[in-house]
């Protein structure tokens with residue numbers, strides 16, 4: 311645990327030192343839970359967006375993009391249920407004065423018990439070796455059974471109190487389980503209260519309720535209200551999807567943990583419209599697709615897991631998260647939800663406009679069902695940073711800090727390094743940069759020894775360094791140095807473009823998703 315906390319601190323300071331993420335308005339001592347992306351962070355963020363956008367739209371004939379505005383007609387949020395129900399149940403610890411989400415305290419309590427189960431399973435694995443049968447072990451080991459029963463009981467009670475909005479029962483559960491404040495160890499809790507997460511502002515100069523509008527808490531509603539516009543103008547046939555990347559705002563009460571939980575953040579959401587009755591088939595399909603997308607980045611083994619929602623949102627008939635092993639432990643990175651026809655039906659009701667689709671194959675009209683995939687861009691950014699930042703001890707016992715970001719996502723793709731500042735080598739570097747700039751973000755670095763320059767590029771995750779030396783002038787060759795292996799290879803300049811395309815281009819990465 312200690313070690314993991316340190317890891318988050320290390321990431322935050324690395325991100326600041328190299329221009330990935332700064333606290334927002336830092337000269338005024340920052341603004342809680344808001345961050346700015348620096349010169350390298352903006353590049354990495356854009357590359358993550360491209361990976362998502364290309365895989366969703368370019369790689370699927372039946373998914374198109376959208377860019378809806380952040381402000382929407384206030385009735386949108388009445389229809390979607392956010393005005394009434396977009397709440398978090400909060401509880402305060404009277405001694406530490408710290409505020410928590412009651413459901414998160416319970417989830418963390420269950421996770422602690424789950425860790426005991428995992429430990430027991432590992433012990434079993436060790437004891438039985440090749441003959442180990444995990445399913446059977448879990449079904450028979452008394453310690454596991456006892457702990458699993460505890461988890462199941464908490465789950466059942468928590469689900470019931472959340473569904474019935476019984477805040478007193480939620481508090482009682484926390485007290486009975488003797489859950490303590492993680493900071494102070496105190497078990498002295500206040501009542502549980504609901505807190506709405508929507509930010510509002512006034513539009514125009516007219517005061518009063520009519521002018522009150524909201525900053526969208528999710529991008530999805532912009533897709534729902536445009537469903538028919540896109541379907542008709544794009545002549546889309548169901549099943550089809552609409553993808554969107556954009557900002558969302560939530561007045562998170564407990565916003566700690568760096569860019570994991572912010573008040574202003576970015577979502578990449580896709581709504582997939584399907585015929586009624588086929589939604590659970592497509593739900594399973596998108597679970598597989600999204601898992602593939604994550605694993606395709608090869609960030610490491612066992613970093614992802616599925617977590618089924620304990621309490622389904624008011625609009626869902628199935629929902630799960632893809633969780634990532636962040637420095638703070640496994641937490642939600644992406645949600646996959648079967649949202650039924652709830653949103654479109656609500657918008658029909660509140661707008662008085664029909665939002666149905668005529669299906670030529672079924673020869674009938676219906677309001678489609680929707681599967682949603684919703685991933686936080688900032689959380690994906692944190693996942694990539696935390697899995698990529700390595701402190702490596704090398705063969706000669708020296709060490710290096712290296713960001714092993716998947717090459718197509720790296721903020722700087724190539725560094726061009728003239729060995730010396732004279733003899734025309736910088737000119738060759740500039741000429742080369744002029745050829746590469748159409749395809750790749752590059753840096754030219756002339757300062758310090760070549761070894762130091764390699765280290766600087768390692769720290770920002772540049773996959774390839776190109777070193778230009780005196781021999782380059784004679785035979786048109788350069789040395790490539792690869793970030794991950796640190797291997798060096800002399801190649802002809804004529805072969806450079808082909809090698810770079812293979813190492814850095816999108817195609818190799820996207821090919822596995824085809």
Ligand code: ATP
Pocket residue numbers: 528560562569570571572573575576577642643644645684685686687688689
């Ligand atoms: P959580 O339980 O962590 O609050 P959520 O279940 O409310 O998340 P969704 O409404 O499913 O989240 O939103 C979809 C995605 O948007 C999440 O998987 C997450 O990656 C991202 N997200 C949600 N809230 C935030 C936030 N405050 N800061 C950054 N990303 C967020």
